[in-house]
Amino acid sequence: MILIDGKKAAAELRAELKQEVTELREKHNKVPGLTVILIGDLTPSQIYVRNKEKSANEVGLKSEVIKYPESVEEKTVLDKIKELNSDETVSGILVQLPLPKHINKQKVIETIDPSKDVDGFHPMNVGNLSSGYESSVPCTPLGCYLLIKKFEPNLNGKKAVVVGRSNLNGKPMTQLLLKENCTVTITHSKTKDLKAECLEADIIVAAVGIPELVRGDWVKKDAIVIDVGINKTDKGIVGDVHFDEVSKNAKAITPVPGGVGPMTIACLLKNTIDCFKRSQI
Numbered sequence: 001m002i003l004i005d006g007k008k009a010a011a012e013l014r015a016e017l018k019q020e021v022t023e024l025r026e027k028h029n030k031v032p033g034l035t036v037i038l039i040g041d042l043t044p045s046q047i048y049v050r051n052k053e054k055s056a057n058e059v060g061l062k063s064e065v066i067k068y069p070e071s072v073e074e075k076t077v078l079d080k081i082k083e084l085n086s087d088e089t090v091s092g093i094l095v096q097l098p099l100p101k102h103i104n105k106q107k108v109i110e111t112i113d114p115s116k117d118v119d120g121f122h123p124m125n126v127g128n129l130s131s132g133y134e135s136s137v138p139c140t141p142l143g144c145y146l147l148i149k150k151f152e153p154n155l156n157g158k159k160a161v162v163v164g165r166s167n168l169n170g171k172p173m174t175q176l177l178l179k180e181n182c183t184v185t186i187t188h189s190k191t192k193d194l195k196a197e198c199l200e201a202d203i204i205v206a207a208v209g210i211p212e213l214v215r216g217d218w219v220k221k222d223a224i225v226i227d228v229g230i231n232k233t234d235k236g237i238v239g240d241v242h243f244d245e246v247s248k249n250a251k252a253i254t255p256v257p258g259g260v261g262p263m264t265i266a267c268l269l270k271n272t273i274d275c276f277k278r279s280q281i
């Protein structure tokens, strides 16, 4: 079994991006800029945003975090997004989720200029991705995709099973695998026999939020298993895949932590740089 090391892959991607930012600076005399809006004082969100800012600075992006208290009015946030949309120094805008209940998430997402939507959540980017056009792609599935491609460059005709159909993970993951000519099955909480579906798969991507749901006898020999899950349990953080059992069967597997997680932030930086590049054409 091969361990797909997301920490190492993310470090390699960041090094490539750092080089790219240097070249962009020389060519355009400016660097891509990422602005993150953080509302409220939820600790996990604060940690994510701090890590995003640190990584952005590391690769040489211009980065800014705008903080609002939990009680901020929706209009204030929407007006700020509109201001950032027309700010040429801002290449990418990310509003950290979850949002307080009084702020409409969809309204926020749809106010971000699709060309600056580094999360890839705007309906125009969702539509472009599913139509096979160029678009921003949500960072976590993009990270999974890059890990799979690094391990197995040719996915033609592979049978892939995506467990979970969220807009954040499962659905965009399905589109990325389809684009690579996989035969994709997307499964969810109403799927009749999840084990039988998984047993067919050359590639399994699990994005469910249930600790160790995917068991050793659900995975055929030589499958590639990508574990998106991050679940807090009594024994620490575990994925959606039972690592000890599945690693005995699988050809390759991502660990949790140290698999998909580090790729997510690196892909946010990649998306910011890609938005900048598209804006310079």
Ligand code: NAP
Pocket: 140, 163, 164, 165, 166, 167, 168, 169, 170, 187, 188, 189, 190, 191, 194, 207, 208, 209, 210, 228, 229, 230, 231, 260, 261, 264
């Ligand atoms: P989500 O929005 O809660 O979606 C979970 C999906 O799993 C839903 O489609 C749900 O089906 C499906 N599901 C639930 N129970 C199931 C079951 N018994 N069998 C099959 N499918 C089932 O979750 P998410 O936002 O995609 O996140 C999934 C996991 O990824 C979580 O652990 C989260 O913490 C983690 N995550 C990791 C990263 C990272 O950077 N590594 C980023 C984001 C999220 P229905 O649609 O039928 O309800």
